[in-house]
Amino acid sequence: MGVAMQKISISPGALVLAGNKRLEIIASTSPSKIEARDVISGEIVIISPGEIEFELKTPPHSGSETFQAEAELAIRDSDIKLATDRFNVLAPLKTKQFLSRQDVEQCSLALGLSASQVRRLFAQLDIKKGPESLILKRRGRTKGVKIIGADVEDIIQQVIDEYYAGPGATVERVIQKVKEQCLALTLKAPSSATIANRVRERKPRELLAKKSGKKAARQVYAVRGEKVQPEAPLQLIQIDHALVDCIIVDDQRTPLMRPWITIAIDVYTRVVLGFYLSLSYPSAMSVALCIAHAALPKNSWLKSYGFSGYEYPFYGLPKRIHVDNAKEFRSKKLSDSCRSYGVELTFRPRGTPHNGAHIERLIGTLMGKIHILPGTTMSSTKAKGEYKSERKAALLFSEFREWLIREVEIYHSTEHSALGCSPLHKWEKYYQNKDGSFSYPLLVDDPKRLLIDFMPSKTRVIGRAGVRIHNIDYYTNTLKRFDIGTKCVVRYDPDSLKKIWVLPEGEKNYIELSYADLRLPDTTLSEFKSLRKKIRGESARRVPAAEVFKLIEKNEQLVSAATMAGKQARKTRERKRSRLADPGHPLNVQRQIEKHIESVDYSVNPVAYTLED
Structure with missing residues (x-):
């Protein structure tokens, strides 16, 4: 999966780059x-979280004012030794998916730790990371401010395990016991x-x-098949797909098809954290685009x-994404991608639709709004009655998308x-501080990398080749740095094969790699496979990609020239067009930049510069 994604903390005093x-x-x-405040000019500006590009690791200087450099991660020798000892005990057990009770007891005895x-x-x-993965990672502090050592951190966790128990459990009791134990061991107690x-x-x-027992916890957090009640935004989101109850038209205003929506709801606030609208059937790419949309400003x-x-x-x-099967x-x-970003992926048990009740109700709410649109199919044949959906269809895909954003x-x-x-109020209320200021969720420092992952x-x-x-x-020239036979992970967009990562x-x-033959047209994976299968059906020989691309070009010319192409051909064309022309698609940003770059006309002879004497 590569390196773990860095996250940007938005807090007073943080130094960032924006615009x-x-x-x-x-x-x-x-x-x-x-x-x-602009650290160079001193100008006060107002920005949004989405304008922040990354956090400055080494704060700049402005005039006579010197900003104190961000402290490097402080790891003491004792922390490294402790992590190594723990690694030597736990590493041999990593082949197991879960630790047995006997394993936990043996490790607890060997390491002097609680079971939890x-x-x-x-x-x-x-x-792969070795003992480093077990080092307690805390951000460095400025000089003169000590960080909590691993020994003190262990005391805190052990006291929570031991003393936060029973009806009388309180945070105050934990604080008191931690300070008592630190004093007994002549360690500086944390605040x-x-x-x-x-x-x-x-x-x-x-x-x-x-505090109240497992039964009480199940009643609150595991009602009806592990129904979890989050206590903050981003603790739990639910994602699902739905076929939109409305037929859209193509650019000739001819009835075409129903779009698909992949949508994510934050269960605590009920906000639509993200969604992706498409003319293609739901796929892994739809999920990727929905997650990226949810995670980014x-x-x-x-x-x-x-x-x-x-x-x-x-x-x-989010900390957890809940989906169906x-x-x-x-x-x-x-699952691996989620894990690399610290996101837990959980699944709805079969036969328990109530586990996805929040996302189902949201989809139902939106579909209820859609049922007033021209071309609606309603929720059932009975509800539609005599209404002629195709005859009444009027909205282009882009128009429907605009309407949906407003809704x-x-x-x-x-x-x-x-x-x-x-x-909106629920979200704002959680992130508003007592003094009236606001805090913000952590930002991902590389939005495009998030999507690609x-x-x-x-x-x-x-x-x-x-x-x-x-x-x-x-191909790209960068590949020359690597030997033939080097293994690699290849990421691709099934709706646009022009580039891979x-x-x-x-x-x-x-x-980023482009076609080795830059003359080839962009296409979708489904179109490419379909035409390749068609050629294979005509003969048993191996089909070169170039032959398939020739058919794709001919099909595009045919469809664009036809005044009334077949419905399936129009669907294929519209799927491709809507994907490649979508100004909000994160992978289309580079395309828009490329459009503004003037191409070189090699048929015109170059003009020499006039030299001054």
Whole structure:
């Protein structure tokens, strides 16, 4: 999967880059507005979270004012030794998926830790990283401020395990016991706030079970088949697909097909954290685009569709994604991608639709709005009655998308019956501090990398002609750095085969590759496979990719020239057109840049510059 994604913390004093300006964050004025100071000019500016490109690791200097450099990660020798000792005990057990009770007891005895601490360390263990994976990672502090050592951290966790128990369990009791034990061992005790934060980091269900028993915890958090009640935004989101109850038309205003929507809801606030609208059947790519849309700020996305003055402040990587048992969700690759970003992927038990009730109700709400549109199919044949959906269809795909974005905005501002307030208010209330300022979810520092990491993938090797996938050769000069036979992970977009992204073994960053033959037209994987299968049916010989691309070009010319092509051909054309012309698609940003680059006309002789005497 490559390197773990860095996250950007938006807090007063943080130094960031936004719009080529080096800014120091001063305060937050709303869930979508941040007050910052230009460290060069001193100018005060207002920015949104989505404008922040990355966090400056080495703060710049401005005039006579010197900014204190961010402290490097401080790891003491004792922490390294402790991590090594723990690694030597736990590593031999990593071949097991779960630790048995006997394993836990033996490790607890060998390491002097509680059972819960052993399980946490085992989950954290990474054989490839070695002992480093077990080092307590905390951000460095400025000089003169000591960090909590591993020994003190262990005391805190052990006290929580032992003393946060029974009806009388309180945070105050934990604080008192931690300070008593630190004093007895002549260790500097952490602050009360630090200890309280460690308690709150535990799962709410675990804390309730320790205080009131497992039965009480099940009643609150495991009602009707493990129905979890989150206590904050981004703790749990649900994702599902739905076939939209409306027929859209093509650019000739001829009835075409029903779009698909992949949508994510934040269960705590009920906000639509992200969605992806498409004319293609749901796939791993639909899921990737939905997750990326949910995790990232929406500012540039709204602007790409011409929306100004709209606020969509909802974004962030969730702690847990809950999905049904569809094939595209059951992929091990999706599970691996989630794990690399610290996201837990869980599945709805079969036969328990109530486990996805929140996303189902949201889809039902949106479909109810859609039923007023021309061309609606309603929710059933009975509900549609004599209504002629195809005859009444009127909206282009782009028009329907614009309508849907506005409806989602309306939904966010409307009171939700289960919340007693609007989803927008619920989100804002959580992130508003006592002093009236706002905090923000962590930002992902490389949005495009996030999407690529969730895209469909194959394993290939670098060959003499480059990288071959789907029987198509891809190349870039960067591949010359690698030996023939080097293994690599290849990420691709099934709706646009023009480019792929390759991660060679041992590398940290993806390399973007284009067709080795730049004259080939862009196409979808389904179209390419369909035409290739058709040629194979006519003969048993191996079919070169170039032959398939010739058919694709002929089909495009035929469809564009025809005044009334067959419906299936129009669907194929519209799927491709809607994907490649979508201004809000994250992989289309580079295409838009390329369109503005003037191509060179090699038929015109160059004109020499006139030299001055």
